[in-house]
Amino acid sequence: MGLLTFRNVWVEYGDKVVLENVDLSIERGSFVSIVGPSGAGKSTFLRLIIGQEAPTRGAIDLDGEKLRAEPGPDRGVVFQKYSVFPHLSARDNVVFGLDCAGSPLLGRLSGARRRAALEQADAMLAAVGLGDSGDLYPAKMSGGMQQRLAIAQALIKKPRVLLLDEPFGALDPGVRLDMHALITGLWRDNGLTILMVTHDIKEAFKLGTRVLAFDKRRRDPHAPHRYGATAVYDFPLDKPGAAIPDALLAMQEKPAA
Amino acid sequence: MRLLNIRPRGGLAILLGALPLLAAALLYLMASQARHADNPRDKLLPTPAAMVEAVQLMAKVDPLTGHAPLVVDTMASLERVGSALAIATALSLVLGLGLGLLPLLRAKFGPLVATIAVIPPIAVLPILFIVFGLGETAKIALIVIGVTPVMVRDLAAHVAAIPEEQLVKAQTLGSSTWQLALRVALPQAMPRLIDSLRLSLCPAWVYLISAEAIAADTGLGYRIFLVRRYLSMDIILPYVAWISILAVTMDLTLRLIARRAYPWAYPERAR
Numbered sequence: 001m002g003l004l005t006f007r008n009v010w011v012e013y014g015d016k017v018v019l020e021n022v023d024l025s026i027e028r029g030s031f032v033s034i035v036g037p038s039g040a041g042k043s044t045f046l047r048l049i050i051g052q053e054a055p056t057r058g059a060i061d062l063d064g065e066k067l068r069a070e071p072g073p074d075r076g077v078v079f080q081k082y083s084v085f086p087h088l089s090a091r092d093n094v095v096f097g098l099d100c101a102g103s104p105l106l107g108r109l110s111g112a113r114r115r116a117a118l119e120q121a122d123a124m125l126a127a128v129g130l131g132d133s134g135d136l137y138p139a140k141m142s143g144g145m146q147q148r149l150a151i152a153q154a155l156i157k158k159p160r161v162l163l164l165d166e167p168f169g170a171l172d173p174g175v176r177l178d179m180h181a182l183i184t185g186l187w188r189d190n191g192l193t194i195l196m197v198t199h200d201i202k203e204a205f206k207l208g209t210r211v212l213a214f215d216k217r218r219r220d221p222h223a224p225h226r227y228g229a230t231a232v233y234d235f236p237l238d239k240p241g242a243a244i245p246d247a248l249l250a251m252q253e254k255p256a257a
Numbered sequence: 258m259r260l261l262n263i264r265p266r267g268g269l270a271i272l273l274g275a276l277p278l279l280a281a282a283l284l285y286l287m288a289s290q291a292r293h294a295d296n297p298r299d300k301l302l303p304t305p306a307a308m309v310e311a312v313q314l315m316a317k318v319d320p321l322t323g324h325a326p327l328v329v330d331t332m333a334s335l336e337r338v339g340s341a342l343a344i345a346t347a348l349s350l351v352l353g354l355g356l357g358l359l360p361l362l363r364a365k366f367g368p369l370v371a372t373i374a375v376i377p378p379i380a381v382l383p384i385l386f387i388v389f390g391l392g393e394t395a396k397i398a399l400i401v402i403g404v405t406p407v408m409v410r411d412l413a414a415h416v417a418a419i420p421e422e423q424l425v426k427a428q429t430l431g432s433s434t435w436q437l438a439l440r441v442a443l444p445q446a447m448p449r450l451i452d453s454l455r456l457s458l459c460p461a462w463v464y465l466i467s468a469e470a471i472a473a474d475t476g477l478g479y480r481i482f483l484v485r486r487y488l489s490m491d492i493i494l495p496y497v498a499w500i501s502i503l504a505v506t507m508d509l510t511l512r513l514i515a516r517r518a519y520p521w522a523y524p525e526r527a528r
Contacts, residue, residue, distance in 0.1 A: 050425060050429070052421075052425060071425050071428035071429045072429065073429060073430060073431035077426060077429045079422040079425075079426070081420075081422065082420035082422035082423055082426075083422055084426075085423060085426075085427075085441060086445070087444040087445050087519070087522070088444075096427070096432075096440065097430035097431055099436075099440070100427075100432045100433070100436050100440075101431050104433065104435075104436070106439070107432070107435070107436035107440040137520075137521045139521060139524045140524075150426075153426070154426075154430075157429070157430055157431060159429070
């Protein structure tokens with residue numbers, strides 16, 4: 001059985017169907033890329049896993065237990081923007097997760113426990129290549145550095161799933177390549193399970209061990225909102241870097257709905 | 258070069274800023290001199306010498322009361338405006354954070370705060386005098402009622418505008434509602450709260466002077482309205498200047514505190 005299972009999941013807003021009949025299972029240790037045209041429910045799919053939304057019908061299990069419809073420390077997340085706290089230095093951003101776990105009342109560790117947490121945070125910062133930037137505030141960092149920080153911040157909680165919502169979409173091509181190397185290394189070294197939503201199909205195939213393509217299976221020209229999207233293609237890739245099917249490249253061009 | 262691209266710097270900026278003030282002072286002196294040439298006992302536009310003399314008189318200890326009126330008035334007014342703003346700030350912080358962060362509270366108390374915010378505070382001053390008497394409480398209550406709703410709504414809107422990504426991220430890092438309020442919302446609310454307090458200084462002084470004008474036996478506003486009966490412009494004008502100096506000092510102090518305590522909120526700008 002997979003780490004994350006979707007059983008016949010539907011998401012509807014009123015009479016608008018966003019996701020229909022999503023039925024799949026994600027294995028522990030896999031790197032799943034999620035692609036699809038705008039409006040095809042990629043983000044809704046991710047929001048379901050984060051717990052920002054609950055399915056209208058169907059069930060989602062994480063590790064055999066029903067997923068709580070509320071964000072929690074078992075699911076880490078990195079958004080395209082606003083993932084880090086602007087009022088905390090890089091080091092405090094990373095320590096935040098440990099502070100919350102260790103100090104329910106003040107939300108901040110002190111004394112020897114804080115020193116231990118800071119050491120852990122510094123090691124994590126070094127692992128994402130921010131070893132020298134612990135004292136910087138996010139406003140002083142480049143976009144790539146902020147995303148590195150956001151990844152370090154999420155990983156310190158050792159989440160069972162790491163969710164990436166277009167994490168490299170706003171970065172320069174060169175920086176993006178560095179980030180690909182970083183995330184692949186972290187994924188391999190730490191045995192992470194990663195789900196990544198991306199607009200970039202090449203990126204999806206380069207990084208993923210599996211690619212899910214979301215789109216609408218059926219269309220009603222008179223009531224386009226009545227049919228939802230689902231995973232229409234599911235490519236298990238033996239190794240990262242497999243060839244991209246032509247059908248997907250064609251799909252990238254046209255919008256859904 | 259286009260007008261909007263001309264940026265005065267350094268000494269020039271200070272000079273440009275000082276010129277209108279100097280011009281206003283010069284204009285006053287000329288007008289005052291003209292009136293005194295016609296009538297040496299003119300009271301409407303007193304000469305600087307007369308104003309200095311009046312201030313010296315006000316700053317001198319009165320043998321009857323044992324106090325200097327200027328000092329007593331200043332202390333009384335500062336105490337009122339200070340305690341009122343402290344209460345207003347504390348209330349705004351708690352309510353603003355609560356309303357901004359918790360949809361449940363917003364649904365329950367948002368309409369109430371919005372309703373209170375549109376009541377003209379001076380209109381409830383009689384009620385305050387009836388309920389609290391003519392003492393300090395009514396005056397402090399007027400300032401609190403006058404500035405708090407605006408500060409609460411401003412802070413609530415600011416907290417509600419914290420990106421959802423940040424709130425979700427904090428929860429995925431194991432943060433409880435309390436921890437999120439304390440470590441994510443509160444620090445980001447503080448610079449805004451101080452800014453909103455700075456903007457509230459002016460209305461706070463308006464309400465203070467109004468309350469003092471109607472019922473008080475000390476205070477800067479009380480004194481101005483008292484000597485108005487004798488057309489004592491030589492006291493009124495220095496008092497008004499003194500109030501503006503006090504208000505500007507408070508404003509600059511708050512600005513300095515905000516920039517010192519929350520440097521991340523004020524990244525250096527290009528201009």
